[in-house]
Amino acid sequence: MSEKYNKQYINGAWRDGSSKQVYDSVNPYNNEVIAHIKLANRDDIDEAYEAARVAQKAWAKSSADERKQVLRRAAGLLMERKEEIIGLMVKESGSSAVKAGSEFMVAVGSIMSAIEYVDSMFAPHVFPSLIPGKENIVYRYPVGVIGTINAFNFPLYMALRVVAPAVAAGDAVVLKPDSQTFITGGPIIADIFEQAGLPKGIVNVIAYDVAEVGDYMIEHPVPRIMSFTGSTSVGRHIAELCGKHLKRTSLELGGNNAFVVLEDADLDQAVDAAIFSKFMNSGQVCVCTNRFIVHRSLYDAFIERFVERAQQVPHGDPADPKVVIGPLINERQIQKVLGIAAEAKQDGARLVLEGKRIGNVVTPFVFADVDPQSRLAKTEIFGPIASIIPFDTEEEALAMANDTEYGLSGAVFSRDIVKGTAFARAVESGMTHVNDTTINMDMNAPFGGEKSSGIGHYGGEIGFEEFTTCKWVSVQKKPRAFPF
Incomplete structure (x- = not known):
């Protein structure tokens, strides 16, 4: 395991967090310490969001081919390290080999699926108008910066189902994995995309103690969307905060x-x-x-x-x-x-x-x-x-x-x-x-819940749209007759 995998990854730099707190990541089977992680504080969150904000402006101007090339290289690099990463998931999260292997493949699938939707960002939708001589055009844009907070149980997949479509759309991400599965939920993904040639600042990884930083990551002014996977009680709290600040949310919460x-x-x-x-x-x-x-x-x-x-x-x-x-x-x-x-x-x-x-x-x-x-x-x-x-x-x-x-x-x-x-x-x-299990993940299908199980979807075209926005432009091609 790389020595940098216990580090924060902010604006392309691997470094310790600025908090005085250190989190000990342990193997849940035998309590063996895997890594000591020096946590982030509010200053680190500021730096990560600012890096994402600046980098996203440039990445939004990247071409479809640039985005596809980065994503293809990332998928290839991930596959090259399949056995190593599966082993880390088993060690860090206590996953069985079957579960870790399945998660790995759906994580790769998230990247491959995102490639399919890149072109939609460059293909405006033209539709007719009831007004004579008018043409309507809808352009799709990246939403900007996404903050994402993930759970422990599927760390690699949960991260990539946000990071991959965000990269495809032209967004930037500040990723906060669960500290219990920090390595496979954050640094590995940052490392893969760094090697794939993604510009610095597009993906940032931080770990912190909520008791120290509170809701700062959620209430920060930079992110336009907060993505969260976890309990319904925490999801409700995040939704309340985002509603106050008029931020969009994508929430996958509890189930029964x-x-x-x-x-x-x-x-x-x-x-x-x-x-x-x-x-x-x-x-x-x-x-x-x-x-x-x-x-x-x-x-x-x-x-x-x-x-x-x-x-x-x-x-x-x-x-x-x-x-x-x-x-x-x-x-x-x-x-x-x-x-x-x-x-x-x-x-x-x-x-x-x-x-x-x-x-x-x-x-x-x-x-x-x-x-x-x-x-x-x-x-x-x-x-x-x-x-x-x-x-x-x-x-x-x-x-x-x-x-x-x-x-x-x-x-x-x-x-x-x-x-x-x-x-x-x-x-x-x-x-x-x-006639099938309740546990299904298909990268081209919308994954999400109703009622207290969440808001929004991950996966497929519907999931991709969660991380984009659109603008209607109308063009009046001949003079319009007004009623007064």
Whole structure:
């Protein structure tokens, strides 16, 4: 690992932050210290935003070919370092090899997808007018500087789904990864783009302690958009601050995703997807399944097969490529998950598989007959606890799926594709998948939530537009007749 990966990256310079505080980045499996990171303060945030503001003015004038060349080189450099970066993700975030490998490929996909949208910045849309002799033209522009604050669980992908389209659009970025996954969420990306020839100041990386700098990154006058991935409570706070300052937001927040198994579902297919949907990254995925809502005719068989499979999911050191369930990210999350399981037992949910703590790993808990109104069914768990709930009618299942403040992802299983698609469309979420896992990421599809799961999208043309703005120019080609 490069020695500069514990540094801030501001205006093309690798340096320590100006705060007196030092953050120790640790391997969540064995608590081994990976790096000592000297944190940033408000002065560093000022410098990063000012560098981005100045650099963006010039980058906005770059050609489509210049942007594409940088992005292609970045994708190539990333691929050259695939095994190294996957290893760092396993070490820094506790990701399994399967999860780290999957995240790596969608991160590369974010860059390749962004290349496809560069030309749209240089292709104005011309449309007719009701006024005789007038031509209407809409020009697309970069929005300017983007501030982005990301979560720990998909650090590489979360950063690149903002940085790549921003570079393609002609924007600049100040990136604040979660300190727990600072290296794979920030410096690696800065290093790749620096080597790819991106001008200094377009991508800046900082890490700080919120207790020291407060909301300064959000309220700073330079960024025109704040992108945030994390909890709904923090997202609401950021939205309030941005509303006060009339800044745009792109927020991917919490989820309480439902996985619905209809009466005509292929049970084997559903169980396969259910195991993946719950235990990928030890359940620390915003789009993982929280609630399995299963038709009563399949209910007992689903529980039996799900529990049997859950017992077989390998757990332990994520450095072992066979391991699926690795550590939870920190002690606070371990205590939260164990506390939810203890409360569920007290509330009367039927425990059909009891998990346990082994070091920093928590093995699967499975609860059946879960009360849809219980804390277990209402909480985004972010851990390996499965809740299974029976239903009798499709109307009842849909009502249960939608009875949540969240609306991020969902899944429905049915042999009838028309019925399954109709059900998916009726689920109040930004994404719902038919006969597939709740965990889906397609670089050409809009990834985002409804209700308390967020505002805006990442990915695809709709996601690209989040980081652009437009201007209407009309041209009157012959004299216009006015009424007075």
